[in-house]
Amino acid sequence: AYFMGCVPFLTGTAPCVVGCPAGVDVQGYVSLISEGKFQESIDLIREMNPLPYLCGRICTAQCALNCNRQHHDDPVAIRELKRFVSDYEAAHPNNSKIKPVKQTKEKVAVIGAGSGGLAAAYYLARMGYKPTIFEKGDKTGGVVRYGVPQYRLSDEALDHDVDFIKSMGVEIVLNKEFGANFTLEDIKKEGFEAVFIAVGLYVPKTLRLEGEDLPNALVAIDFLLDRKYGCAEDPEEFKGKTFGIIGGGAVAVDVGETAVRLGATKVDFVDILTEEALKNVLKDLHEAEREVMKYNFTTSTKNITQEPDGKLALNCYKIEWGEPDPETGRRPLNKVEGSDFKIVVDYVVTAIGQGLDMVPINTATDNKLKIERGKIVVDNLTYETTIPGVFSGGDIIFDSLMCAVDAIGDGREAAYSIDRYIRGVDLKEGRINKKD
Ligand SMILES: Cc1cc2nc3c(=O)[nH]c(=O)nc-3n(C[C@H](O)[C@H](O)[C@H](O)COP(=O)(O)OP(=O)(O)OC[C@H]3O[C@@H](n4cnc5c(N)ncnc54)[C@H](O)[C@@H]3O)c2cc1C
Ligand code: SF4
Incomplete structure (x- = not known):
């Protein structure tokens, strides 16, 4: 399935992969499907995106806009192929080769169980950290659970993603609101070494x-x-x-x-x-x-x-x-x-x-977080906010069209930053901003 003309000699990155905000290895997983390796295919997707059931159904598929095949007839049905492997996995459960790793590293708090928070927690768990997500609502999944109609994304499909993420060792505490029920100080006192805030936009x-x-x-x-x-x-x-x-x-x-x-x-x-x-x-x-x-x-x-x-x-x-x-x-x-x-x-x-509900965020951080034009200000390479050790991503940092896969990409990159922060390593060295 590799279409070699798609891989520029200098960058080595195919246009569909560049188009995907999570950087999913599109050619890799499509090739695995062509070889009948369906479980391997969804496992490969999860290296960059832990929500394949969600994205196989409602992703905005920015990858397809870049697909060279559209100049011949139609773009490759990248999103639909992702849905196919997720349906395959649902019918043949418990065959993933991705296994939880021993969680021997520090505790990290994640605020919000939407796409961004779930992605950050997943990659932290896979690196051996102990992530706990604090969610103000009584459901996981964020706005795609609360707002996207069932005919586009069923609860059952989203549950497959959330269950897989939990199976990696991610703890999720529901009905706990940052600001109203606990603050940044409380998080520090509880021994969490870093925080990722992804509370979405609800106003x-x-x-x-x-x-x-x-x-x-x-x-x-x-x-x-x-x-x-x-x-x-x-x-x-x-x-x-x-x-x-x-x-x-x-x-x-x-x-x-x-x-x-x-x-x-x-x-x-x-x-x-x-x-x-x-x-x-x-x-x-x-x-x-x-x-x-x-x-x-x-x-x-x-x-x-x-x-x-x-x-x-x-x-x-x-x-x-x-x-x-x-x-x-x-x-x-x-x-x-x-x-x-x-x-x-x-x-x-x-x-x-x-827009952003600033009251709980300001209460929780004692007005110390820099917010400009209704968005939390972060470094656009590391996702660190103006408070050291506090990172943020997803809808609350966006200034353009928002979609789930953007939040997923943010969550993963922030998880890598948190790992560097805790290890005392430079947050920026050797990293490239994909949005450039
Ligand atoms: C109606 C609708 C349809 C959409 N359709 C699509 C689509 O088809 N495809 C697509 O890719 N994108 C779509 N989007 C956009 C996409 O859903 C968002 O970009 C994405 O979900 C953002 O993820 P997030 O993690 O930043 O925030 P969210 O998903 O909003 O998650 C934030 C979570 O934080 C929780 N929270 C909020 N405040 C607090 C607090 N103080 N303490 C603790 N928890 C808190 C919330 O309850 C929520 O669970 C749609 C959005 C909407 C509103
Ligand atoms: S996550 Fe979305 S943008 Fe990325 S490869 Fe899949 S369908 Fe395309």
Whole structure:
């Protein structure tokens, strides 16, 4: 399965591997599949990514965007092959050659049992450390467990990943919130030598538009959480209803698809981005879905108003992206005059991302952690924060599109940094920043 033309002579790294934020050896595991070595294949994936069940189902598959095969026909189905080996393992359990190592090294605390925290704890355990994850919720998996709909990622699939990670010696303590129940000082007193913080983003962002507080104007994360584990269990709730969604990214699509599955007849997405900029999201939408889920690209929302019959109107206008500012590089948004229009719907959902809940973090660290523009500041090679021995990764350090495999890559790199920190070795020497 090796396509030698894919491996540049100088770097020796294939474009799909470069594209994967976790650096999974794509060619290696695809080759093993071609030889019928399915368990060996998933074991190889776990060298760089301990969540193959998750990534085989919902990874954004940035690897495929780089795949040279797309210039002939379609990219290699890298994510689907990962799903295949995970399904194989589920049907033939307990055959992995990866075994737990003796945990003779120091205790490390990990805050948050999402993709980032689970990955960090897994690699720490495999290096012989004793990682304990403290999770504020009553479930493992983070936002992919709480928010991603079951039809995309079932609890059962995610449990396979979490069980494997636990089998390496990772301890997980649920219902324990950093900030509310314990602090950094407490962690030190308990004998933990280093900390990795990966608490994700849960505060819904909005555009602060007039009308966002009207009845039936909702926010994405609450909508999804309520549908998955909350009290909203009326199967008829959205039958025949229409939705206007502000935002057109992956989370917006989850809202739209969930609404359609619950009976909604039409979904309009409104996004300032172009079709080209959203292509990675659009590639996963089926043609049939596109018939009921319509995209309004390069469109901005002015406000939300209520119609005389009680429905909501999304008042929009078209925009054009101007040339980048020579100093800041930012591209201005210019309104196209005379392009105003409205979309009348039953529900409006704002899906433009989430922000950091700073209160527990500041409480837990006595305001000592540097936070800028709502993100925890880290060294982008080592993931160390401004407090020595405290590392951070995942959504809370991102300033661009977030996805699970990014958090996984962060967790693994932070685990390597923690190992160096505890051994008293230079955190940076010989390391390359993959994002460069
Ligand atoms: C609706 C939705 C759909 C998505 N779909 C995809 C997708 O299809 N593909 C993809 O790759 N990515 C997707 N993402 C993004 C992806 O889920 C995230 O990028 C990834 O999960 C981030 O991992 P994390 O570990 O940083 O944070 P999280 O997964 O959010 O985990 C953080 C954990 O920390 C816990 N926590 C929070 N505060 C505290 C505290 N004070 N003390 C202790 N624990 C705490 C939380 O309860 C949570 O369990 C989606 C995100 C959303 C919201
Ligand atoms: S983890 Fe995601 S990006 Fe990486 S190889 Fe697998 S599907 Fe591709």
